[in-house]
Amino acid sequence: MTREDVFNEVQDIFRDIFDEDEMVIEDKTNSDNVEDWDSLNHINLVSAIEKEFNIRFTLEELLTLKDVGAMVDLMLIKLE
């Protein structure tokens, strides 16, 4: 899977969770610049990503992720 594939898949998950078909995310997207990204949706996002990619983030990793780009980078490492 290329970074772009992973990124697109993650974007699909965002679109489902926020129910916005046109939603576009970028590397620097984070909870500060998406209005509905509250703690509840954060859990939903992480959990849907874990399920879809069959990976698991540790508690420590979850605390350090600062935006979508950092998360996708970490995912690529886990997917290797």
Added chain:
Amino acid sequence: MRHLDYPLDVNKILRTKKSIKKLLLLNDNFIEKKIAILGGSNAAEIKNILELFLLKNGIKPKFYDSEYNKYYEDALFGNDELDKFSPDIIYIHTTNKNIIKFPEPKDSSEDIDALLSTEIQKYTSIWSSLSKFDCAIIQNNFDYTDNRNLGNLDCYDVHGKTYFINKLNDEFSLNARKIKNLYINDINYLSSYLGIRYWFDQSLWHQAKYAVSMESIPELAFNISKIIVSILGKSKKCLVLDLDNTCWGGIIGDDGLNGIHIGTGTAITESYTVFQEYVKELKDRGITLAVCSKNNFENAKEGFSHPESILRFDDFTSFKANWSSKNQNILDIVEEINIGVDSLVFIDDNPVERDIVLSQIPSISVPDIGSDVVDFIRHIDRNGYFEAVLVSHEDLNRSQYYEGNIKRSKVQAKFKSYDEFLISLEMTAEIQSFSLIYLNRISQLINKTNQFNLTTKRYTLGEIENIALSDEYIKIYGKLSDKYGDNGLIAITIGSVKENQCHLDLWLMSCRVLKRDMEFAMLDELVKQCLEKGVSEIVGYYYKSTKNSMVSNLYEEFGFILTEENNEDTVWKIDISNYVNKNKFIEIKND
């Protein structure tokens, strides 16, 4: 919208709940209900998913959330907001994470009793303060913890968490029977069904204080919705069944009564019997049954006259077997028993019929049961169509075979002698020549019995048919019942008659009925039939196999005399001119 039915599409629900909700809101005719959720852990997502299941059932909820972990304060000391909300239903979402204090190794059993009573009092005081709302209270019982440091001992040592939780759950059940309006949401069963490993996610607990895993939230919400639907009187009331390949295997119109699969013996017949037993249990607790089948009425009715059919024609309140369309027949059933069409659940192994019925009658429930009877029960059971909040009368007839066995062995301990025990069983047997209706079971028993089998000779179904119809054979089957239930057809003897001798080609019995003297009753009938045919001597053969050593001395016990020995194979003879019946404990009833 199938993903809100069993089997739940959990990931789809979690990921697309917003769009699912929009779709559900396109319906109208909702009833509105005010539901207060008092959460002992984070219940925000439970609320969102519960909403979907309620909308699907025509219930539009308005929610009140207690602040996280303020459930105790909210319940006990009141809260203006909650008072003003005036709930119709209160759901108390507590789990083992809310247990104040588990026993410690140093605690005495008095200490542990005190811990139990503190814990219980917390909840009884919650329920009693909430009684001012005069509304339904749905209370979780406790799930088991995902670790137990005592291992298996944890469930029976008083210091065990498992033991403690079982005690608490018993107390909850006791209270729920006494307190009007208190309903238990049995997460102990649900988490067992799903598996505790699946049910609890430690990471999610630390991250966000979710006491159940993300994947379990839809299952939990589904379970709560079943109780709410039942409390509101919207549970289903009538089960409508197709017949061929649903109530029995095969096609009654083609295969005839002897050809359909129902009863004991083969895997197929047993699986249909189990399904019929489940349906019968539903009927016995008040669910109405109906038949909707494309069949000749007489054929369809005859199917339930099969001696091993659990369901009988009389069990059905409405019986539509004809060649009209099923949707038309269902509308006729609805009219005949005067019931709402939305109270019906339709079970049919044929996907085409299911689709037609659902498309013509959208408000009926038609689970996607597939075509394998072993899946049918789960679709009915897990969907909770017939969820009950009250059973008005307990009807415990018809104990199953294995339950009967447990009782039999308990009773045995109370008797002075084995004879006395056998008498107490009140055994009756039917011992007769083969009849066509039993040929499948006979063939099946012949080809699987290894232990109580003197010759281990196998026969094809065709050979058995020939034997059944031939005068040159004595062919006897035996069925045994006792006061605990019916053991079914369990013994077979085949002998070929040559002049004044009868050679025993086959003698077998199911191990289910060992030590019941059934073999003596079989021998009595064999001798009787031999004498009628002018036979004076019976020849028995024992062919040693790896599994049949238990019967190596059977003919000796019968009083036969050893005449030949070849390695471990033996031949035995008995002169029957002065034979005296050996069976003392089984009453023979051949009708």
